[in-house]
Amino acid sequence: xxxxxxxxxxxxxxxxxxxxxxxxxxxxxxxxxxxxxxxxxxxxxxxxxxxxxxxxxxxxxxxxxxxxxxxxxxxxxxxxxxxxxxxxxxxxxxxxxxxxxxxxxxxxxxxxxxxxxxxxxxxxxxxxxxxxxxxxxxxxxxxxxxxxxxxxxxxxxxxxxxxxxxxxxxxxxxxxxxxxxxxxxxxxxxxxxxxxxxxxxxxxxxxxxxxxxxxxxxxxxxxxxxxxxxxxxxxxxxxxxxxxxxxxxxxxxxxxxxxxxxxxxxxxxxxxxxxxxxxxxxxxxxxxxxxxxxxxxxxxxxxxxxxxxxxxxxxxxxx
Numbered sequence: 001x002x003x004x005x006x007x008x009x010x011x012x013x014x015x016x017x018x019x020x021x022x023x024x025x026x027x028x029x030x031x032x033x034x035x036x037x038x039x040x041x042x043x044x045x046x047x048x049x050x051x052x053x054x055x056x057x058x059x060x061x062x063x064x065x066x067x068x069x070x071x072x073x074x075x076x077x078x079x080x081x082x083x084x085x086x087x088x089x090x091x092x093x094x095x096x097x098x099x100x101x102x103x104x105x106x107x108x109x110x111x112x113x114x115x116x117x118x119x120x121x122x123x124x125x126x127x128x129x130x131x132x133x134x135x136x137x138x139x140x141x142x143x144x145x146x147x148x149x150x151x152x153x154x155x156x157x158x159x160x161x162x163x164x165x166x167x168x169x170x171x172x173x174x175x176x177x178x179x180x181x182x183x184x185x186x187x188x189x190x191x192x193x194x195x196x197x198x199x200x201x202x203x204x205x206x207x208x209x210x211x212x213x214x215x216x217x218x219x220x221x222x223x224x225x226x227x228x229x230x231x232x233x234x235x236x237x238x239x240x241x242x243x244x245x246x247x248x249x250x251x252x253x254x255x256x257x258x259x260x261x262x263x264x265x266x267x268x269x270x271x272x273x274x275x276x277x278x279x280x281x282x283x284x285x286x287x288x289x290x291x292x293x294x295x296x297x298x299x300x301x302x303x304x305x306x307x308x309x310x311x312x313x314x315x316x317x318x319x
Contacts, residue, residue, distance in 0.1 A: 003138055008306060012299045017070075019295045024066045027284055028275035069288070079285030083278065088289045092271060096293075098167075099270030104188050107248070109194030110201055115244075117198075119203025122213060133202060137252050140199025145258045146194050149265040152188045156301060163188055167268040189266045197251065204247050209238040252298050 025154040060068075072079065078088040121130040137206070165183045172181075212218065213236050221231050260272035272291050280285035 004027045005303070005307065008303050012303065016292075016295060016299060020070060020073075020292055021066065021290060023071060023295075025062060027288055028062045028065065035288055046264050050122065073292075078289045081278075081283055081286050083281045083283045083286070088285050091274065091286065092289060092293060095271045095274045097270060098268055099256075099259055099263070099272060101261070102186060102193065102268060102270065103255055105186060105190045106197060106259075107194035107255065109190060110197035111248075113194070113198040114201035114205050119209055119237060120208030120234065121202070121206045123228075130206075133206075137202045138198045140195055141203075143196075144261075145196050146261050146265060148196070149192045149262055151190070152192060153265070156188060165266075167266045189262050189268060192265075193255065196258060197255060199249065200251075201244070205240070208243045209236060212236050212240045232238055245305045245308050249302045252301045256294050257296065 056066075069079070076089070078092070080086075081088050081091050084091055117133050121133045124130055153165060158162045167185050167189060172178075213232075218231060218235055221235050222228075224271060226235075251317075256272070259270065260275060262268070263270045263272035271293065274289045275287065277283075278290065
């Protein structure tokens with residue numbers, strides 16, 4: 001297993017390098033740069049602006065700038081934010097916990113909804129429960145997160161005044177009161193992301209279960225006298241979860257993309273809102289670092305999915 005994981009990590013390194021090249025070239029060719037405002041600022045002398053551009057290598061060829069950037073990244077130097085006036089790695093570490101908290105909780109909520117609903121719907125195909133579950137699933141992934149987010153705000157914050165409108169990290173209080181307040185303010189963004197993911201995952205779980213439940217070995221297991229619950233849990237679910245794991249891994253870019261929109265709606269101080277503000281301010285080092293972090297997270301989740309394949313299905317070799 002350890003050799004397999006190491007081999008997958010070594011395979012992921014060229015992928016990340018390729019992603020970094022594409023991101024760097026696209027951002028380098030984009031109009032504007034962090035010091036473009038200095039050229040039109042009468043309070044900044046021209047020689048000062050030129051020395052700053054030379055210091056950060058903004059006038060160097062693209063390939064030299066990329067080599068300097070990737071070398072600095074390898075040594076733990078992620079650059080300097082020209083807007084926030086602090087190191088990029090410190091800025092991301094401040095924002096990353098909020099994003100992982102919301103995205104992670106949303107994924108857990110999606111799994112807690114999609115797996116039992118999808119499994120039960122597959123065991124009772126075309127029943128009333130199955131039809132209701134399918135209808136709600138279609139409605140769920142047809143509505144974009146920005147619409148459901150605004151709808152939740154209007155209902156639960158404006159009309160009912162049950163939940164806070166804005167997410168904040170400066171929660172007053174300590175102990176259990178602090179924990180409850182953190183959970184309370186995360187309910188709406190987690191529900192918006194989680195329900196959207198659960199809608200598509202429910203349909204996928206149901207389809208995967210129906211494909212497996214009709215196979216001959218399932219019929220044989222029932223003929224041997226095994227109970228329905230044991231057949232479903234031990235023989236059907238384990239094999240049906242393999243394509244579901246693939247779906248979850250491939251959906252992670254969409255999850256983080258939805259998190260960017262959700263963070264903007266609920267004012268969550270995560271890396272999604274940091275990315276948007278950095279793009280608007282032409283803060284290229286932050287944009288480059290955040291997008292590269294997203295790429296690393298996607299590669300990491302795909303690695304986790306590959307490892308889970310061998311645990312779910314022993315026929316899959318990890319050698």
